[in-house]
Amino acid sequence: MTQFxxxxxxxxxxxxxxxxxxxxxAAGHGVRALTLSGLAEKQDVPAGQQTHVRxxxxxxxxxxxxxxxxxxxxxxxxxxxxAAERIGDRLRRVVFVDSGVPxxxxxxxxxxxxxxxxxxAVIAEHDGRWPPLTAGEYAGQGLTExxxxxxxxxxxxxxxxTLTGPARLERPLGELPATYVxxxxxxxxxxxxxxxxxxxxxxxxxxxDTGHWPMFSxxxxxAGVLLRSAATA
Numbered sequence: 001m002t003q004f005x006x007x008x009x010x011x012x013x014x015x016x017x018x019x020x021x022x023x024x025x026a027a028g029h030g031v032r033a034l035t036l037s038g039l040a041e042k043q044d045v046p047a048g049q050q051t052h053v054r055x056x057x058x059x060x061x062x063x064x065x066x067x068x069x070x071x072x073x074x075x076x077x078x079x080x081x082x083a084a085e086r087i088g089d090r091l092r093r094v095v096f097v098d099s100g101v102p103x104x105x106x107x108x109x110x111x112x113x114x115x116x117x118x119x120x121a122v123i124a125e126h127d128g129r130w131p132p133l134t135a136g137e138y139a140g141q142g143l144t145e146x147x148x149x150x151x152x153x154x155x156x157x158x159x160x161x162t163l164t165g166p167a168r169l170e171r172p173l174g175e176l177p178a179t180y181v182x183x184x185x186x187x188x189x190x191x192x193x194x195x196x197x198x199x200x201x202x203x204x205x206x207x208x209d210t211g212h213w214p215m216f217s218x219x220x221x222x223a224g225v226l227l228r229s230a231a232t233a
Contacts, residue, residue, distance in 0.1 A: 002092060002230045003030040003065040007056060008215070009074025009099065010163075011132040011155035013040025016073075020215050023223030029230070034059055036076070038159035049107065049165030052079035057086050066090050069230045073097040074212065075163070078108050082167055084176050094176050095229050097222070098183040098212050101193055102167035109164045111191070123160035130158040141211025142185050142218070151216060174200040179229040181222075185211040204232070 004024050008016035014033035024031045036055050038047035056079055060068055068090050072080025077099025084094040100108055112119040123130055132155035138148045174197050182190050184207055190198065197203050206225055208214055214222040 001028060001030055001067070003068050004032065004071060004226065004230070005056070005060060005065065005068055006031070006033045006071045007036065007073065007076040007080055008033075009072075009076050010130060010158045011039070012073075012151070013042070013154070013156070015040065015154055016151075016213075016215055019219035020223050020226075023220055024226065027227055029227075030065070032059065032063070032065070036079070036162075038162065039156055040154070043156045047159045048161040049079065049163075049167065052076075052162050053082045053086070053168075056080060056083035060087050060090060067092045069093050069095060069226065071095045071097060071226060072099050073215065074099050075108055075158070078102045078167055079162075081173055081176075082169060084178075085170055085173070091176070093179060093229055093232075095179045095181065095226060096194075097181045097214065098186055100191075101173060101197065102169055103193060104169040105166050107164050107166050108162070111193070120160075120164060123163065126157065126160075128160045130160055130163060132157065138211075138213075140185060141213060143211060143213065143216060147213075147216040151213060173197060174202065176202065178203045179206055179225075179232075180204070181206045181208055181214070181225055183208050183210055183212050183214055185209070204229075 006017045013035035017033040021031050036052045037045040077096045081102040109116045109119045210218045
């Protein structure tokens, strides 16, 4: 039985996967959605980048999970990629859902499309946290008004230190068995770092015709992608 461990991106907690979990469980797999420190019900817990890596590794080791498909969405691809190499032979496959990927010594902010300084300035202006998007900023991402309201209503400010702290990789990320899910409404092609990784034999690309939050806009389709990814590991 595969054990899925699901980690959502910035501002979100385990609740973001609520519509995906039933499909995975119906297929007979173990499923665990994880809230990272500093977010949702853990929003009062101090957190840096390596805190989030430890959150993930610690949960997998605490539950003694094996045959793990580790899933990281958006920001969470950064700590998930680091955790994937640290859990060793517990890992079956890592799935990056329209996410960043860790680059040794670099942070999430390093790859921010407006530049690192722009994101750091926003964090500084909001007492060390990255404020959630407003409803209007989710336009064009394939979400209904109800789905947008769920994301906005459930989102919590994201701890800034997790975004500016550097990733630490112990070996090349391309050595991991991985699937990268590109959500086309958020851009037609993966970024340069991902494109380079996809040249390797152990990485595959899957495209979804939806926006950046497929666990809300296309949960059953995303569950199917995850199930197929586990089967190819």
